Amino acid sequence: MNNFTFVDGSIVGLYLLVTMVAGVMVRKYVGKVEDFLVAGREMNLYLGIASLAATEFGIVTCMYTAQNGFDKGFAGAIPGVLTFLAMFLVGYTGFCVKPLRDSGVITIPELFEKKFGPRIRWASGVVIVLGGLLNMGVFLRTGGDFLVNISGMNPDYLEEMMTLLLIGVAVYTILGGMLSVLVTDYLQFIMMSTGMIVVTFLILDQVGWSTLVNTVQTHHGEGGFNPLKNKTMGWSYVIFNALLNTAAVLTWQTQISRVLAAKDTATGRKVYTGTSFFFVARFLIPGIWGIAALAVLTPDQIDGNSLLAMPKMLGLIVPAGLMGLLVAAMLAADMSTDSSYMLTWGSVIYNDIMAPFRKSKWPEKKGLLWNRAIIAVIGVFLLIYGLWYKLEGDLWTYLGITGTIYLSSMSVLLIACCYWKRANSWGAGAAIVFGALLPIATLTLQKIGPYTDWFKKNDTVCGVAVYVIVALAMIIGSLLKPQFQKGVRTF
Amino acid sequence: MIDGIINMLQNHWFWGFLTLACLIWYSTVTIYVAIKGASDIRNMLRRLSGAKE
Numbered sequence: 001m002n003n004f005t006f007v008d009g010s011i012v013g014l015y016l017l018v019t020m021v022a023g024v025m026v027r028k029y030v031g032k033v034e035d036f037l038v039a040g041r042e043m044n045l046y047l048g049i050a051s052l053a054a055t056e057f058g059i060v061t062c063m064y065t066a067q068n069g070f071d072k073g074f075a076g077a078i079p080g081v082l083t084f085l086a087m088f089l090v091g092y093t094g095f096c097v098k099p100l101r102d103s104g105v106i107t108i109p110e111l112f113e114k115k116f117g118p119r120i121r122w123a124s125g126v127v128i129v130l131g132g133l134l135n136m137g138v139f140l141r142t143g144g145d146f147l148v149n150i151s152g153m154n155p156d157y158l159e160e161m162m163t164l165l166l167i168g169v170a171v172y173t174i175l176g177g178m179l180s181v182l183v184t185d186y187l188q189f190i191m192m193s194t195g196m197i198v199v200t201f202l203i204l205d206q207v208g209w210s211t212l213v214n215t216v217q218t219h220h221g222e223g224g225f226n227p228l229k230n231k232t233m234g235w236s237y238v239i240f241n242a243l244l245n246t247a248a249v250l251t252w253q254t255q256i257s258r259v260l261a262a263k264d265t266a267t268g269r270k271v272y273t274g275t276s277f278f279f280v281a282r283f284l285i286p287g288i289w290g291i292a293a294l295a296v297l298t299p300d301q302i303d304g305n306s307l308l309a310m311p312k313m314l315g316l317i318v319p320a321g322l323m324g325l326l327v328a329a330m331l332a333a334d335m336s337t338d339s340s341y342m343l344t345w346g347s348v349i350y351n352d353i354m355a356p357f358r359k360s361k362w363p364e365k366k367g368l369l370w371n372r373a374i375i376a377v378i379g380v381f382l383l384i385y386g387l388w389y390k391l392e393g394d395l396w397t398y399l400g401i402t403g404t405i406y407l408s409s410m411s412v413l414l415i416a417c418c419y420w421k422r423a424n425s426w427g428a429g430a431a432i433v434f435g436a437l438l439p440i441a442t443l444t445l446q447k448i449g450p451y452t453d454w455f456k457k458n459d460t461v462c463g464v465a466v467y468v469i470v471a472l473a474m475i476i477g478s479l480l481k482p483q484f485q486k487g488v489r490t491f
Numbered sequence: 492m493i494d495g496i497i498n499m500l501q502n503h504w505f506w507g508f509l510t511l512a513c514l515i516w517y518s519t520v521t522i523y524v525a526i527k528g529a530s531d532i533r534n535m536l537r538r539l540s541g542a543k544e
Contacts, residue, residue, distance in 0.1 A: 026536065029536055029539040029540060031539075031542075035539065039535065039539075040535075040538075040539050040542065042534075042535040042538050042539060043531075043535065044531040044534065044535065045527075045531070046523070046524045046527035046528040046530075046531050047528045047531035047532060047535065049520070049524055049528075050524045050528045074503070074506040077506075077509075081509075179535075179536075179539070182532070182535075183532055186528045186529075186532060189521075189524065189528075190521065190524075190525050193517060193520075193521040194521065196517070197514065197517055197518055197521065200514060201514070209502060209507065209510075210502060213502050213503050213506075225503055225505075225506060277512075277513075277516055278517070278520070280509065280512075280513055281513040281516070281517050284506075284509060284510060284513050285513060285517075288510065
């Protein structure tokens with residue numbers, strides 16, 4: 001073990017006990033499906049900020065953002081700055097989120113039904129759940145890798161450790177739904193934030209700002225500070241990330257569910273504006289940890305794996321006592337993400353994919369039972385797919401495909417649904433099909449065919465093109481569908 | 492401490508300023524949300540138990 005002592009283990013154990021007890025205790029307040037899925041729409045501003053921030057920062061986020069810092073320097077934090085701008089503007093103007101929350105729906109596909117019909121609702125639900133669950137499928141193993149590297153634990157116990165953690169999270173999520181998620185997110189936000197702030201001050205004290213800046217200058221030159229001068233980034237990277245992060249702010253179910261659970265539209269918008277700057281910290285703080293790893297570790301210690309450099313560095317410089325706080329903070333980050341993701345993807349399965357099977361309104365007890373069963377099944381899926389099944393290939397590509405399949409089409413559908421009267425089911429169907437097929441085609445062309453190098457080099461250009469083509473599919477598809485007015489066909 | 496902050500603002504001021512802003516904002520929000528969030532939870536559970544009765 002690195003600096004992980006009995007004291008650290010006690011801190012982690014106490015934290016886990018308090019979280020589980022709090023999560024299970026609130027189950028008695030769940031009486032209806034609406035309580036379970038959106039906390040009875042009683043969530044207020046500060047609880048919303050804590051919950052959104054805790055949900056959107058998991059160990060997997062920490063790993064990739066730190067890797068961005070390691071590989072790209074400070075410029076690697078640009079996606080965080082872009083997310084901040086997107087979330088602040090969406091919250092401030094109410095773009096899409098105001099009509100969405102005003103409509104009183106539980107999920108985005110439910111809103112789509114009002115404009116595009118039940119088939120599009122169902123198809124949207126399928127795309128959202130597929131993209132979301134496959135995306136989440138890699139969280140457990142990546143989280144386990146981090147904990148093993150930081151604490152120096154025997155990797156043979158990774159599966160058992162993460163299985164126990166998932167069971168604990170699943171128990172309180174199944175019992176208390178969104179209420180348990182919100183209460184535990186609150187505790188997890190405090191623990192996670194305290195750990196992140198303390199460790200960042202420790203790194204700034206031990207490594208020093210000048211060393212961090214000089215390391216970035218030496219390894220990345222001016223491109224380590226300016227994304228437009230970075231040879232792995234450039235304009236297309238910035239534009240693609242602006243589109244990707246705006247789409248996520250508008251439609252990523254775990255983010256939008258905070259707006260939908262808010263007690264009113266104004267509170268939902270304030271949750272977005274109030275949390276927006278967190279997304280700069282979400283990229284910059286682990287990014288600095290990644291830069292510190294580049295400064296502190298030797299090439300032998302890095303061993304060609306930039307993803308694991310940051311946890312290795314933390315394992316070396318974080319002292320005993322503080323290590324317990326850091327591990328508890330990262331467990332908090334992972335647990336809040338897992339619980340929220342299980343609940344929100346489960347809510348789409350129940351609310352949208354199962355909608356055709358609910359011809360009449362189900363009794364609340366039956367609805368609750370089904371929701372709980374769905375979360376349990378998602379937990380089993382995560383366990384088998386994410387932990388015991390070893391993913392082949394590279395993780396970035398995997399996350400890219402699962403994210404873009406969902407985000408490009410759903411963001412276009414949401415904007416058209418809210419602001420374009422002429423939008424209809426043909427356009428929506430075309431956008432969903434193109435949104436799903438184009439990322440898969442791009443990735444296939446990166447592996448086979450005569451232009452593999454071009455597609456690999458211009459992956460962000462292809463990403464931008466996907467969003468443009470999906471928007472065009474919506475426009476052309478909608479314009480092609482004949483319109484009917486008072487029984488008279490018009491074109 | 493003061494020297495460190497001046498160094499951050501002089502040495503690549505944009506990223507130095509952004510890092511300082513993150514740390515100050517994040518520390519403040521954590522304390523503020525910890526206090527106000529507890530009150531939000533109490534109110535939420537009170538309203539939900541009221542609605543059930």
